[in-house]
Amino acid sequence: MTANAAGAVWLTGADGFVGGWLRRELAERGRQAAALVLEPARLGGVLPAIRLDLAEAARAAPGQAVIDLEALPPPSGLIHLAALSHPSECAADPPRARAVNTVGPARLYEQILDRWPDLPILHVSSGQVYLPASAPRREDEPVEPVNVYGASKLQGEAVALGLRDRGHRITVVRPFNHTGPGQDPRFALPSFALRIAALERRGGGELKVGRLDAVRDFLHVRQVAAVYLELLARAGEVDVVNVCSGRGRAIGDLLDGLVTRSQAAIQVVPDPARLRGAADPGVLVGDPGRLRSLLGRVPELDEDALLDELLADARVRVEAGEDLTRA
Known part of the structure; x- marks a missing residue:
């Protein structure tokens, strides 16, 4: 058929x-x-x-x-x-x-x-x-x-x-x-944003993190x-x-962008328990050449707009009482 x-x-x-x-x-x-x-x-x-x-x-x-x-x-x-x-x-x-x-x-x-x-x-x-x-x-x-x-x-x-x-x-x-609004809190950027939003409601505090030097190719x-x-x-x-976009971004730089947008004092603290070892590759960026040949273009991330959206979404979710135990 x-x-x-x-x-x-x-x-x-x-x-x-x-x-x-x-x-x-x-x-x-x-x-x-x-x-x-x-x-x-x-x-x-x-x-x-x-x-x-x-x-x-x-x-x-x-x-x-x-x-x-x-x-x-x-x-x-x-x-x-x-x-x-x-x-x-x-x-x-x-x-x-x-x-x-x-x-x-x-x-x-x-x-x-x-x-x-x-x-x-x-x-x-x-x-x-x-x-x-x-x-x-x-x-x-x-x-x-x-x-x-x-x-x-x-x-x-x-x-x-x-x-x-x-x-x-x-x-x-x-x-x-x-990434973007609505993503599972187990992933890095929504995890950061949600926990920052929760800390804002408490007037600030420590944000425990894993590996920040990893480089990833992000799109919205x-x-x-x-x-x-x-x-x-x-x-x-x-x-x-x-x-993919073909451009790598360090996780730590994206976190810095979220912290800068915070309405409270946030201290970033390394936490060995959040490290995944060899299962977490250091650099993973895609070559978009074949995508460009098919579509005639390659998507480009608006990083500032993305970080604004992530934090705005996180504040709404925290206000609604979302469970952050997996973040």
Whole structure:
């Protein structure tokens, strides 16, 4: 059966951080989204949604149905976002990381492509599949993950690229760091912003931090969502493409920007308990050359606007009583 070009964009993980921004982006473009998520009720009926448990799907036999294809409007494309995405969570349970990030997607793709073999698919991997190095990483350079998360995502890439080799319209995207309002507090920048906002309410204090000399390639999540939709329209044209800016920023410099914006006195204090050792690469920056050749441009981060948004969002979340135990 041929995919419906006017159909809905199916999003796994539509209730997650990037998924929420993608739903906004689709709505602004007048396009329909459909969600494949662990708990459809959490979306409140705002869009068509069905249950997808990738760990459960991983236990299915090859060829066994893992979702109800008839419960959603026909798709025009699929963006696979759902993952076990925090490195520490993957390190704590490698079998679950492999189930969710590798085997579950394989079973999902098998069923969907059996019905719609020409469906455009964007398989979201990670820049953490690369061997860290001082120079920006290109798609044709060696991949050598330094943590369980990156390894499980690389195995997921093998699934997607194997299907691409069989003629399906699949492109793997390797996003580097992206952040913005609403991100999980376990990630560095929202963690900093949320704890700074909490300290502001107490009149200031100490902010305990881990490694600050690490260099990352950041984009705003809004930019990443827009790029994903543009790349979905060209799925299959290339095998792998980085989603990045090509510019590295030190975590410590971004933290300095947040502290400068604080309305209270903040003392930054090193905390060995927050260090992740070899699982936390020193420099990880992407080469955006292939992205530029596809889209004719490369997204550029407005750092000041991002830091303003992160802290404003953090203040709202702290005021609302968000639990910061994981920050």
